Amino acid sequence: MKISDSKLYKEFPLFSTLCGPEDYHAKQLLNQLLLRKGYSMKTRKAYRGHAERFLRQSIVSVNEVSREHLNKYLLELIETGHSNSYINQAISALRFLFKNTLKRYDLPKHWIRPKGNKTLPSVLSEQEVLSLLDSLANPKHRLLLTLAYSSGLRVSEVVRLRREDLDFSRNLIHIRQAKGGKDRYTLLSNTVIDLLQTYMMTHAVIDYLFPGVQSGSHLSERAAQAVFDRAKHKAGILKKASIHTLRHSFATHLLEGGTDLRHIQELLGHADVKTTQIYTHVSKKDLAHIRSPLDPIMENPPERKKE
Structure with a gap:
């Protein structure tokens, strides 16, 4: 499937700094599959954002990403103080990208997730x-x-x-x-x-x-x-x-x-x-x-x- 670079630059400007056409293709496939599965606009936006942030800092193209790359990235999220809910959402997004979208079955089937934060909602009297x-x-x-x-x-x-x-x-x-x-x-x-x-x-x-x-x-x-x-x-x-x-x-x-x-x-x-x-x-x-x-x-x- 040939992808128009100009079209992808226009549709996904944040991907202009990524490694190559494989990353553009992955982003397009991700967006299409999220739409087909009926995910909400907020979830689609969040998943695309996590995919962008991961691929933007990756030193390899999306097809060359290994479990070591993923583990290192998730550890960096933990070390930089992101909340457990943010990290869990990042895991869900990356799992969807690599397993559901790109069919990368060589990557982990089970991802270690941090425990959810147990907080009580604020309530007005x-x-x-x-x-x-x-x-x-x-x-x-x-x-x-x-x-x-x-x-x-x-x-x-x-x-x-x-x-x-x-x-x-x-x-x-x-x-x-x-x-x-x-x-x-x-x-x-x-x-x-x-x-x-x-x-x-x-x-x-x-x-x-x-x-x-x-x-x-x-x-x-x-x-x-x-x-x-x-x-x-x-x-x-x-x-x-x-x-x-x-x-x-x-x-x-x-x-x-x-x-x-x-x-x-x-x-x-x-x-x-x-x-x-x-x-x-x-x-x-x-x-x-x-x-x-x-x-x-x-x-x-x-x-x-x-x-």
């Missing part, structure tokens, strides 16, 4: 959520963050909402082709319906609820994050948080309010309930009934022994 939303004077921005919290949406989902996704008669939002290519329904609160009606009276909503700068486009995820960052600063919230924290807060507050974990799983679109169970670790529902042993000691102190 109910008062912090109210302060955040109250800090927004712009109706579009207020609706954006209110929807993200009240429906437990990912930022990628909230910016892509269309008018047709809103089911006012059943108080539901139809989330189409979300993470993993799955559809689901989630809540449309009465408060949000009131905000939507006011918003649609003053904004010509033809397709996307939150249109972007270019005609026919939606608001970018980066712009939505910037809205959250400004609101967080204005509300005086000091804890580390992003717009995705609103989704974590939605799930945690539902759990604390007595909603069954399985229902929360469906609303969030988690394939496995184990993913949803992380919110049991940040919920104060059960912890609120447990007292520190210091409190009863201070309330009824035992007699101190006299020296």
Whole structure:
């Protein structure tokens, strides 16, 4: 298969520094296979990025890469302080490139992966959520963050909402082709319906609820994050948080309010309930009934022994 160098330079400019046509060919095949297998745009971008970074520093062409080259590169990632999740994604990308795309069966079948980092999500209190939303004077921005919290949406989902996704008669939002290519329904609160009606009276909503700068486009995820960052600063919230924290807060507050974990799983679109169970670790529902042993000691102190 002959590849046009000019076409590849234009399509993949970062590959202009690579070794030769074999690398261009590998990148093209990788992109085609990712598309055919239905990987999301984010995953395709991430896998291409890892492939580019590896091949850019490689002293040999893609067809000459050995397991020693791969091991050395992954060790360098560890030594330079990259997170375990980043390294795991790099392994997945390189494994896909060499095994699935290039059929390099001489390379390792089983890759040693670092253990995943076990971190708990940051959660805003109910008062912090109210302060955040109250800090927004712009109706579009207020609706954006209110929807993200009240429906437990990912930022990628909230910016892509269309008018047709809103089911006012059943108080539901139809989330189409979300993470993993799955559809689901989630809540449309009465408060949000009131905000939507006011918003649609003053904004010509033809397709996307939150249109972007270019005609026919939606608001970018980066712009939505910037809205959250400004609101967080204005509300005086000091804890580390992003717009995705609103989704974590939605799930945690539902759990604390007595909603069954399985229902929360469906609303969030988690394939496995184990993913949803992380919110049991940040919920104060059960912890609120447990007292520190210091409190009863201070309330009824035992007699101190006299020296």
